[in-house]
Amino acid sequence: MPVEKREMIERLQKDILQWEGYRPPPVGTRNLVGLGMVEAAFPNGVFPIGAIHELVCGSSEQAAASGGLVTGILSVLMQQGGVCVWIGRARRLFAPALALFGVEPHKVIFISLSKDKDALWVMEEALKCPGLKAVVCELGEINFKQSRRLQLAVEQSRVTGFVLRNAADKLGSTSCAARWQVRSLPSADMDGLPGIGHLRWQVDLLKVRNGQPGSWILEWQEGRFIPVEEITLTEERQVG
Amino acid sequence: MPKRYMVIVFRHLLTDALALRRLELKEAPFVLAAPVKNRVVITAASPAAEQQGAFTGMAVADARAAVADLVVVDDTPGKAAKLLRLLGLGCIRYTPIVSVDLPNGLILDISGCTHLWAGERGYLTEIVLKLRKAGFDARAAIADTPGAAWAVAHFAVSRPIVESGAQAKAIAGLPPAALRLSDEILERLQKLGFRTIGLLLSIPAQALRRRFGKELLLRLDQALGRVTEYPEPLVPPVPYVERLPCLEPIRNAPGIAIAIEKLLSAVCTRLQAEGKGVRKAVLKCYRIDGRTVQTGITTNRGSHSVSHLLKLFELQISKIEPALGIELFVLEVPKVEEMETPQEQLWALDKGLADTSLAEMLDRVAGKVGSQTIQRFLPAEHYWPERSVKAATSITEEPETTWPMQMRPMRLLNPPERIEVMALVPDNPPKLFVYKGKRHNITKADGPERIGREWWHDSGEHRDYYVVEDTDGQRYWVFRSGYYDGGDAQWYLHGFFA
Numbered sequence: 148m149p150v151e152k153r154e155m156i157e158r159l160q161k162d163i164l165q166w167e168g169y170r171p172p173p174v175g176t177r178n179l180v181g182l183g184m185v186e187a188a189f190p191n192g193v194f195p196i197g198a199i200h201e202l203v204c205g206s207s208e209q210a211a212a213s214g215g216l217v218t219g220i221l222s223v224l225m226q227q228g229g230v231c232v233w234i235g236r237a238r239r240l241f242a243p244a245l246a247l248f249g250v251e252p253h254k255v256i257f258i259s260l261s262k263d264k265d266a267l268w269v270m271e272e273a274l275k276c277p278g279l280k281a282v283v284c285e286l287g288e289i290n291f292k293q294s295r296r297l298q299l300a301v302e303q304s305r306v307t308g309f310v311l312r313n314a315a316d317k318l319g320s321t322s323c324a325a326r327w328q329v330r331s332l333p334s335a336d337m338d339g340l341p342g343i344g345h346l347r348w349q350v351d352l353l354k355v356r357n358g359q360p361g362s363w364i365l366e367w368q369e370g371r372f373i374p375v376e377e378i379t380l381t382e383e384r385q386v387g
Numbered sequence: 388m389p390k391r392y393m394v395i396v397f398r399h400l401l402t403d404a405l406a407l408r409r410l411e412l413k414e415a416p417f418v419l420a421a422p423v424k425n426r427v428v429i430t431a432a433s434p435a436a437e438q439q440g441a442f443t444g445m446a447v448a449d450a451r452a453a454v455a456d457l458v459v460v461d462d463t464p465g466k467a468a469k470l471l472r473l474l475g476l477g478c479i480r481y482t483p484i485v486s487v488d489l490p491n492g493l494i495l496d497i498s499g500c501t502h503l504w505a506g507e508r509g510y511l512t513e514i515v516l517k518l519r520k521a522g523f524d525a526r527a528a529i530a531d532t533p534g535a536a537w538a539v540a541h542f543a544v545s546r547p548i549v550e551s552g553a554q555a556k557a558i559a560g561l562p563p564a565a566l567r568l569s570d571e572i573l574e575r576l577q578k579l580g581f582r583t584i585g586l587l588l589s590i591p592a593q594a595l596r597r598r599f600g601k602e603l604l605l606r607l608d609q610a611l612g613r614v615t616e617y618p619e620p621l622v623p624p625v626p627y628v629e630r631l632p633c634l635e636p637i638r639n640a641p642g643i644a645i646a647i648e649k650l651l652s653a654v655c656t657r658l659q660a661e662g663k664g665v666r667k668a669v670l671k672c673y674r675i676d677g678r679t680v681q682t683g684i685t686t687n688r689g690s691h692s693v694s695h696l697l698k699l700f701e702l703q704i705s706k707i708e709p710a711l712g713i714e715l716f717v718l719e720v721p722k723v724e725e726m727e728t729p730q731e732q733l734w735a736l737d738k739g740l741a742d743t744s745l746a747e748m749l750d751r752v753a754g755k756v757g758s759q760t761i762q763r764f765l766p767a768e769h770y771w772p773e774r775s776v777k778a779a780t781s782i783t784e785e786p787e788t789t790w791p792m793q794m795r796p797m798r799l800l801n802p803p804e805r806i807e808v809m810a811l812v813p814d815n816p817p818k819l820f821v822y823k824g825k826r827h828n829i830t831k832a833d834g835p836e837r838i839g840r841e842w843w844h845d846s847g848e849h850r851d852y853y854v855v856e857d858t859d860g861q862r863y864w865v866f867r868s869g870y871y872d873g874g875d876a877q878w879y880l881h882g883f884f885a
Binding site for chain 2: 207208210211212214215216218228229230239240241242243244246247248251252253254255256257258259260265268269272273275276277278279330331332333334341342343344346347348367
């Protein structure tokens with residue numbers, strides 16, 4: 148009986164996932180965005196496309212590191228051609244840096260706004276546009292209601308949204324699929340050569356809806372993410 | 388329909404206008420004068436002054452000798468053009484196409500307008516009487532060509548209306564100056580004894596060209612209608628206009644939205660048939676208090692979709708103030724674009740920047756927060772970081788060069804911020820730096836990468852850039868401005884790496 152019960156519970160959980168919009172991936176399409184181990188933390192082991200991800204950035208340095216991770220993911224999303232929109236404060240992002248992460252900077256439309264209210268309006272409009280691959284938005288703060296609106300917008304269009312939250316001190320709950328934190332780590336020596344090695348980050352998944360939070364170290368090498376070593380923190384599973 | 392033109396000539400334009408403003412000058416002999424080569428020369432003379440012998444082109448000193456009580460007023464250059472523009476705008480009630488003919492005339496394209504005044508005679512009388520009543524000494528003539536009308540208006544004594552096709556007969560008796568020729572040619576014609584245009588008409592064109600050049604033949608052909616002349620209209624006609632008069636004044640937002648939708652569907656049906664799309668549209672609302680409020684939209688790509696354009700206008704409705712009510716809506720489309728008909732696709736391919744939904748989204752964003760906020764960058768061939776990107780001019784513009792693959796920071800500080808630095812050896816990267824009161828100990832560094840200033844753009848020091856990493860693993864882009872020079876090298880932080 149307990150075996151049957153467990154099977155039934157598993158089947159029901161799968162059904163619930165499907166109703167919530169997480170489709171099991173077709174066979175042979177794992178590792179969709181090149182994040183390696185990190186993707187296993189998500190439901191079905193697939194990075195959720197067509198969802199909102201929030202990245203917590205406490206400082207300019209963290210914002211730059213988060214920008215790097217997002218750009219690396221964008222490069223995979225935009226592989227088959229496609230355009231994305233980057234909403235931010237006036238002239239902060241330096242476009243040529245995107246080329247290092249494999250994104251053609253002229254395929255990115257920058258919208259510079261100074262008010263969160265405008266940025267949210269523009270982000271919602273952009274997320275509704277099926278001609279886009281992804282929308283990145285730098286915000287001060289986002290509340291649950293606003294994130295819910297964004298989530299509703301992407302459910303129709305299957306555009307992936309990234310929110311870079313700059314006000315890290317007050318972290319209200321949101322309806323985002325995942326909450327990330329990216330911090331720079333000292334790069335490793337390259338065979339005893341002087342100078343800076345490959346870019347290295349500590350990537351934390353603080354919250355994952357229906358998934359397993361964790362912490363990883365990633366490096367950017369020759370146009371893709373390479374996991375350095377796995378430190379999976381077994382935290383209690385968070386739902387919602 | 389055959390073209391008909393009317394030329395109005397103001398024989399005393401400047402003096403009439405002045406007499407209207409300064410009533411004491413009305414009957415007095417007065418002239419306008421401006422200095423030319425150390426002499427003060429008359430540029431315009433009033434009718435009274437002309438009667439007593441003071442003419443345009445005379446030196447003021449000579450005129451004073453002839454007319455004892457001559458009043459001399461300083462001439463302001465460009466006054467005639469301003470006056471003619473205003474008079475021309477006033478004439479738009481008679482025809483939409485009015486052009487200014489410097490120094491003292493107006494050319495009206497009156498084709499199809501005269502029947503409202505019971506024929507050309509009534510039309511001409513109406514305009515001339517109106518202008519004379521206003522205080523301007525105006526004369527007018529109507530002919531098939533602007534050239535012939537000009538000749539008759541300036542030089543003929545009677546019969547201001549030239550029948551269709553009778554230009555040659557009408558101008559035959561007029562002097563050659565009626566052809567708008569340069570002084571040099573007029574002088575030569577005078578010497579050869581050509582007193583009237585009629586004498587020229589009988590001479591073969593080849594002989595005229597040999598002796599007087601192309602200009603004479605061109606003016607002759609323009610007057611006779613063998614060459615078409617296109618005067619430049621004062622108000623360029625807008626090709627796509629829709630009007631919607633309202634029986635009751637409209638005062639609320641839903642009413643305005645309905646009006647806009649009606650206008651848009653009319654314009655879009657026409658544009659769709661012609662394969663064109665709106666790039667810019669202007670909505671003018673005429674209110675019952677006599678004021679006009681207008682608002683406009685622009686699009687990134689031509690569009691003739693009513694629903695999309697209506698969405699753009701809906702963002703603007705809140706800016707329209709109806710006050711007591713709007714009685715007339717006019718939608719003008721000053722800028723259209725050819726649209727390629729999209730081929731039906733069996734499966735949707737990724738169209739990238741050419742995607743219609745993307746262009747429509749950007750239009751909405753531009754309508755809400757302004758088009759200056761939307762930017763797309765292309766690589767520019769400059770090493771200087773601030774100049775290494777340029778804004779793209781259109782949504783589909785492709786880069787001319789490839790993107791550089793040097794290490795560049797994710798975020799750039801603009802302008803660079805001063806930092807306090809400690810470096811062991813002048814040419815070494817810094818050992819530590821202080822930014823916003825926080826000390827960063829540097830463990831690793833790459834560089835220097837020297838970027839020289841482009842002396843043809845601006846002057847100043849070159850920059851030696853270093854990529855540095857502190858003990859926390861945070862990576863920065865710092866530079867020293869200029870050479871290390873006796874201890875006071877200036878260091879700046881310019882960006883953050885991912």
